Structures are given as structure tokens and as C-alpha cells.
Amino acid sequence: MNREYLIVDDEPDLCWALENLLASKGLACQTAQTAQAALELVKEHRFQLAFLDVTLPDMNGLELAGRLRQLDPLLRFVIVSGYLSKEAAAMAQARHEELICACISKPFLHEEILGVIENLAASDGAR
Numbered sequence: 001m002n003r004e005y006l007i008v009d010d011e012p013d014l015c016w017a018l019e020n021l022l023a024s025k026g027l028a029c030q031t032a033q034t035a036q037a038a039l040e041l042v043k044e045h046r047f048q049l050a051f052l053d054v055t056l057p058d059m060n061g062l063e064l065a066g067r068l069r070q071l072d073p074l075l076r077f078v079i080v081s082g083y084l085s086k087e088a089a090a091m092a093q094a095r096h097e098e099l100i101c102a103c104i105s106k107p108f109l110h111e112e113i114l115g116v117i118e119n120l121a122a123s124d125g126a127r
Contacts, residue, residue, distance in 0.1 A: 003048035005029040005117075008038040008064065009080065010057050014106070018051060018080075021110055027117070035059035035067075042071045049120060051113075054081035062090060065099050078116055082106040 007018045007029055015031040022029045030045060032038040035058045038050070050068060054061040065077040077100045079091060094100045102116045 003046050006038060006041060006045075006047040006050040006075075007031045008035065008050060008056065008061070009033065009053040010055075011053070014053075014080075018113065021113060025114065025117075035061075035064040038064060039067060039071070042068050042075065046072070047075055049076050049078060049117065051078050051080050054079055054083055054087055062087075062094050062099065065094070069099065076101045076120060078102045078104060080104045080106060080108065080113075 005022055005027055007015050008031070009015050009018075010033050012033065015033065019029050019031055030041050030047075032041055035056050038052075041047075050065075052061040052064055056064065059067075061079055061081065068075055068077070079094075079100050079102070081087070081103070082105065091100070091103050095103070101120065104112050104116065
């Protein structure tokens with residue numbers, strides 16, 4: 001089953017860039033600029049992976065990951081943020097707890113995003 005990807009970031013340009021990158025690879029996605037919008041989307045759609053910003057206007061990205069996990073226990077999360085160095089301890093803990101599967105710093109290279117998707121697809125095949 002082909003599932004969609006979710007992009008959650010309060011920067012419209014970043015949503016647009018990620019959406020177009022994924023679309024160029026034939027991957028469907030939805031975008032949200034707030035945590036609340038993301039929660040509503042997850043109630044209506046089944047996503048393969050969610051790219052989450054850490055600093056959203058209405059909720060921390062890690063808190064959002066926890067709330068989304070309650071709605072869809074199979075959904076996996078990648079944090080995409082310009083503030084990873086400030087959040088290093090929290091990110092390390094979230095990875096240890098397997099809440100998130102990767103962290104990518106802004107600005108990012110397209111290859112970083114595509115590499116995460118490929119690695120997760122390979123791990124799905126190994127299951």
C-alpha cells in the first residue's frame with residue numbers, strides 16, 4: 001500500500017520545498033503549518049512518515065510526535081530543525097526511546113531527506 005508523507009513546519013517555503021522534493025520522486029504528501037492541523041490530518045490519513053519541525057507555534061515538535069504516535073502507533077518521525085544543537089539532549093532521548101528515527105538540520109540537502117526515506121524503506125523490507 002502506498003502511503004503519504006506528512007510535512008509539519010510553520011515556514012511555508014520549507015513545506016513547499018519538501019513537498020516538491022517528494023513529489024519529484026513520485027511521493028504523495030500533505031502539509032500542515034501547525035501541530036493542530038497535523039493532528040487533524042493524521043485522523044483522516046494514513047502516513048508513512050512525518051517530517052516535523054521542533055519549534056511550531058502551538059506545540060513542540062517532540063510533544064507533537066508523542067500525540068501523533070497515540071493516533072497512529074506505526075507512524076514514524078523525522079525532526080527537521082534549525083535548532084537541533086540547542087535541543088541535542090532532548091533529541092538524543094527521543095531517539096533512544098524510538099520516538100523519532102532521525103534528525104536533519106536546516107538547511108538540509110535533498111540527499112539527506114531522500115536518504116532517510118530510502119533507509120526507512122530498506123528497514124521496512126527487512127522486517
